[in-house]
Amino acid sequence: MDHQDRQDSQDRQDRQDTVEVRELRYFLAVAEELHFGRAAERLGMAQPPLSRAIQQLERRLGVLLLVRNRRGVALTEAGEVLRHEGRVAVDAATAAARRARRAGAGNDGSRTRLVLAVKAGDSHDLLRRLLGAYAAEADAAEVEILPSGTCEQGEMLRDGRADAALLHTPFNSLAGFDSEALVTEGQIAVLPARHPLATRPHLTLAEVSDLPDLPLARWARDGVHPPGPGPAITDQTQLAQLIALGRTVAVYPDSARAWLWTEHAAVPLTDAPPVVTHIAWPAHSRLLALAALVRTATRL
Amino acid sequence: MDHQDRQDSQDRQDRQDTVEVRELRYFLAVAEELHFGRAAERLGMAQPPLSRAIQQLERRLGVLLLVRNRRGVALTEAGEVLRHEGRVAVDAATAAARRARRAGAGNDGSRTRLVLAVKAGDSHDLLRRLLGAYAAEADAAEVEILPSGTCEQGEMLRDGRADAALLHTPFNSLAGFDSEALVTEGQIAVLPARHPLATRPHLTLAEVSDLPDLPLARWARDGVHPPGPGPAITDQTQLAQLIALGRTVAVYPDSARAWLWTEHAAVPLTDAPPVVTHIAWPAHSRLLALAALVRTATRL
DNA sequence: CGCTCTGATACCCCGCGGGTATCGCGCCGT
DNA sequence: ACGGCGCGATACCCGCGGGGTATCAGAGCG
Secondary structure: OOOOOOOOOOOOOOOOOOOOHHHHHHHHHHHHHOOHHHHHHHHOOOHHHHHHHHHHHHHHHOOOOEEEOOOOEEEOHHHHHHHHHHHHHHHHHHHHHHHHHHHHHOOOOOOOEEEEEEEOOOOHHHHHHHHHHHHOOOOOOEEEEEEEOOOOHHHHHHOOOOOEEEEEEOOOOOOOEEEEEEEEEOEEEEEEOOOHHHHOOOEOHHHHHOOOOOOOOEEOEOOEOOOOOOOEEOOHHHHHHHHHOOOOOEEEEHHHHHHOOOOEEEEEEOOOOOEEEEEEEEOOOOOHHHHHHHHHHHHO | OOOOOOOOOOOOOOOOOOOOHHHHHHHHHHHHHOOHHHHHHHHOOOHHHHHHHHHHHHHHHOOOOEEEOOOOEEEOHHHHHHHHHHHHHHHHHHHHHHHHHHHHHOOOOOOOEEEEEEEOOOOHHHHHHHHHHHHOOOOOOEEEEEEEOOOOHHHHHHOOOOOEEEEEEOOOOOOOEEEEEEEEEOEEEEEEOOOHHHHOOOEOHHHHHOOOOOOOOEEOEOOEOOOOOOOEEOOHHHHHHHHHOOOOOEEEEHHHHHHOOOOEEEEEEOOOOOEEEEEEEEOOOOOHHHHHHHHHHHHO
16 A cells, blocks of 8 residues: 555645644744754753754754854754744644643533633723623533733733734734723823822823823833833832832833722823723634623624 | 833733734644643644643743643633634634735835635636736736635634635625625526436525435534534535436535536526625725725626 | 853663554455 | 445553753853
């Protein structure tokens, strides 16, 4: 018997267009570190096999992914593409594993569990109402709230840690997800209560963005703070305290009034873009419990 | 040296949530065939290693994916989930490989190549104008037209065979893609020229959907025809001929007038939903040549 | 000019992916 | 009832390749 008839189409990809998740993880590590040694360490392996794996990947794809120069490596055009597409692919793979496990874990008597990613503290009131209304539904699943760091709800949706998320445009992107808009709100400047501007009926973005006595705080991104003036912060509590101490100012959606201190003042901004809270989920999801949650959310 | 410090977050997934593309391909084959022997044959391997691979996958996920009963297998809840999520993941992986290769192939002197999937024969005029306008752009890439079968443009976008596609709502779903609407058109009934209804100024869907003398044709889906009356067809030429012979009727967007025969008659439908042609692309794409193509398309 | 830091090469080994042979078992037929 | 059959699981073996250690090679740099 020779090599099959092979009229199948989807198994066609004659090992040329096939890449393993392991290879992609290796490549991503190198592409991010731009250093084989550190990448190998991060992957918990030795450097030589990593070098070899990347070489094999390049040979299989027939493409140069990295240029090895003195002092580290750089990405080629193809490497840049694989860095993005590969990230999507390994996220999709781990999402598949996580969601399959979650679906199976529900079989042992307990109900389906739905994981909802929300940015800690945001949309608190909306969330409370949503959970209350959903719990009253007939086929309601158990909803686990997954607090997410700054703007990483999309990532959680992509890699399967969450089944749905509350996102806020224009801060988060809805690209790649299905979504429904829930509420729209204006934005406010959160000022120290004793600041001169705190008594104003309203302000503009320009008026609060360049105050010499109140430099904007710098949020940590991936553990590092961007350079510039202003205090470096990592969570909302730090920010709230710094505002109360009269050291900085912040711009937030209206619903942030829920967590304001007495030493804070909220002044509406007239020209800030409106913030829309959406519920979003993977475009291809077929979880019926999720559909029910979305339906409940849009009826609020 | 013990098991590293492991402060890294994204490499955290302690081999529990990690799945290889190979395993997913194996599982998908079984999930589709519902038969280990046939699945193994399709994969070009023997049955025992396939069984073992699935067992290992189930053990690693800690979840039962298939129930083995007499006469074949059935999917569990978790299996159903993995069937969908796994398809997405392997598509994403092969897309990564294909797009990386394409990006690298452009480095050898030739320009970037952009692959645009279009349903053969549809939007012919729009496509001609788009290609003409784009070719005049400064940083225009070479655009390869990839003719796609019935409604498989989405699949091509997902698995990396195409970088962009022309989709038609409500026939195709835009879920998971970024898109821009290009043109909206009404629909027409394509009738045999000598049919009594052919002289009417307009018709309704109800009037043409249940004609006893003109049963609706049955399109092949994945190689098999749905049951029912009416002729079985696999491509548009067959349909055109059958209409010309007075054996069936079809509903098409206005632009289908481009390929009508003299023995055909086109009658506008008053209550058919409008067809919108979109240009769509993977939500995360960062190809600048693609951005230019989209910009050109929206300006038409 | 040697030291250092980088990625590449050389070489080895064992684990695992894949093969063949066979089993266990439920379903048929007569 | 019993033997044949169809199906997935098990047992066992083998060879490749992924991973390890030791070392090389070249480019900066003091």
